[in-house]
Amino acid sequence: MPNLRNAAFRAGLETLYFTGAHRVLSPLWGGVGLIFTLHHVRPARKSRFQPNRLLEVTPEFLEGTILRLKRRGVDLVSMNELHRRLREQDFSRRFAAFTFDDGYKDNLEFALPILERHEVPFAQYVATSFPDRLGELWWVALERVVERADRIVIPIEGREHFFYCERTDQKREVFAQIYGWLRSLSDENEMRAAVRDLCDRYGVDPGAPCRELCMSWPEIEKMANSKLAIIGAHTVNHVMLKKWPREKALNEMRRSREVIEASLGRPCEHFAYPVGDPTSAAAREFELAQEAGFKTAVTTRPGVLFPEHRDYLTALPRVSLNGNFQALRFVDVFLSGAPFALWNRFQRVNAG
Ligand SMILES: [Zn+2]
Structure with missing residues (x-):
């Protein structure tokens, strides 16, 4: 059950932190950079039943994470710059990119002001049926x-x-x-x-969650006007691509790209696989993202980036800033790469 997994994962993070094991593993397993996944950014709610809470962090936690990364000397970069550093193998400084999936209104209301205040570039991946008000959350x-x-x-x-x-x-x-x-x-x-x-x-x-929670096109345009923003694609219907025939999957990827380009009048070069775990994105989808012409595509497979990811630009791992683990000490543990080394059984690239 997810709750048990959460508890085990939290215990693992705490153990790594308090034993200092993450510092031991860090030189070998910290990699060259990482990509953070976020969904909602909004004040904590009181309800005791919040099964999707893993998909949200508070504005304070986002800001705390940014400040801690800066204090650790990590460069906060756009997905274009991250792509350049991987391509050119420019690893003189560690780097991190912030990415937000789905296109929630709270990203505009709560996250954007923080990102602007600290001049943090970010990518927002939009499933285009959401602003079309046809999305099924x-x-x-x-x-x-x-x-x-x-x-x-x-x-x-x-x-x-x-x-x-x-x-x-x-x-x-x-x-x-x-x-x-x-x-x-x-x-x-x-x-x-x-x-x-x-x-x-x-x-x-x-249909109510989509209408209540997701940005409209004018709101996405407002976000896109920030010089820090890259608007990426996330399919049309937020589908688990691996469960669909090849043509339908490719069409979902291409179509979302075209709709974003037509709506915003600028190129859309980055992609995030909806759900993004191995049951929804794997080898075939990593090829399709290349075929659709994306510079990068991100999964939700947990991991930090290594130089080898230059050859896997459409199968990039990410680190989820998860609502169940909102403690800044975990940011240090994530940076060490230690939990992902254990998760990936000490394999640097997990793209099968
Ligand atoms: Zn999504």
């Missing part, structure tokens, strides 16, 4: 279903399954179970239909 829709229901019935392979979720601890458990089941489905259409059906039966508007 199915993971938020599922949260709303579990939040309001006391009991959920789901037909799975012809049998009805009952989930009891009156109490908060039950809601957390039920969300994790249903989320795990949805993600295990090989057909994403089936997955989305299941969430729409749940929304329908439990009175949740599946």
